[in-house]
Amino acid sequence: MRPAWFAFGQTNSTGEYKLLRILEDLEDGYEADPVCEVFAIGDMNGRWRKMESPPGYLDPSCTNGVVFEGAAYFFLDHWQMDPSYYFATGCIPSFDLATEQWSTALQGPVNRILEEANGTLNYADLTDRLMLAQLEGTLCTAHFNDRISAVDLWFLVDFENGMWSKEYRINVEFAFDGFGDGVQPLLVTDEGNVVLWVQIGSKGMVWIYNPVTNTSSEIVQTMASIFTGVGKWKKCKKKRSKTDVRTVD
Template structure:
């Protein structure tokens, strides 16, 4: 009787009020709601509603944690790798998700939006945490170097995800020839193969690429000994060409310090991963065309409770409302851009050294069959 009464009460609500209620529900709940009646199915499937739900989800991005049983890339045993995904709200509510891979480390490449990319033993997988769906992509080109370089990002204008794979085809260990292939995933469909582009990446890069303004950006591996102003390389997806991006002078840079790239609200940002003295600056690429940087904020790590005066490695996961989400060692922290307050998470997430972390957006994006 209570279910019937709820259905009757919902049917009497104004359409705009229904949209308001539905748009605040997670995807997994809405998938159940679509089965209740034809009216709900039509409402939730409407493109206008899908856009409204995505906008709401973008302002309430969730934290995804990846735990795994093995992190040895040399593990060739044909056994299943146990991987656990925890979709945690920033308040600490947890929901358990699992899927299996073969033995070896699972690399997590975030897109900053609804889907993430996972790499296991040279194979790429696309995963939608909200729908609990994953697909395995066709085998990429073999790289003569052991490392895997690439990037994964979302293009709102075309509603597509782009996966970039950089690989070395030079057999000489003292030389390199970095080629690039791209895989496209559309809503409900995906490419049947990788697309090879003509341009070569001018240098070996390090870390996963960061997408902002329809371009991927990487830090250049300093072992290549480029010019000091050429430590960032970009790939324009429209022209399929590589270019260098001059970067600002980083005051806290010390010997052995790695600069780090991240995406913050659709824009490229640069920071130090080791800060000493313990103040780190985050720069935003304000004008991508003129390559003009602007200091976004300054974070004083001495304000952290239990701070130790030593070089500290930090990673920016993204921005949630007015707070930048930062991983400092095994802790999750939040820096409020307006109040300049740095706080530590109260959620007991039990982070391990090998725990993967990223922010993602709840989405109906379909990976097809």
């Protein structure tokens, strides 16, 4: 029952595939730094190589890293962030798959979210309420605000300056209760609709949001634990393609 995080992707320089895993460890009965390991696909030695630990405790609800332009991005656990002393408040740590080094250069939209909240939210309120994704060729942060029952989607528009733009606010009419509840954006269709995975306790649903009519509808519903993983599968045949959504429990 110890949290674990995974990421799989290609390096920008050589196109080599690598698998990254981060596992919580116990040392003499006490929590130690998470163990970070890398496995290079095609490595003749076939072994995990230990790397430097992440620069902070990762959010347990962000179970996987999002790979964007050769680096895997994760959320820090905002519940443990104190702006008075924490060095990386608001940053999104990343692991470069080519250099195999950690970085805290990218600033997330956390400060913008808190500014817009006008004092109704703090860092602890963001715990288990943020989810990373890659949409429309860039990083996306989904923020579920249970105070107003809405999901805001923030898109990274300027990496160097850490600038994010809020492109969608999706109203939700259902209540979220219990650990593991959240919203994960999956894709934006060619028609501009947003497909979301919604987790409510032991129930999981695929929803589609139409920004033109500002309405949402359920596509499919299934029983799913809080450890359910969601991904996209795209089948290409000549000039035709099909996109499907698969879940793994």
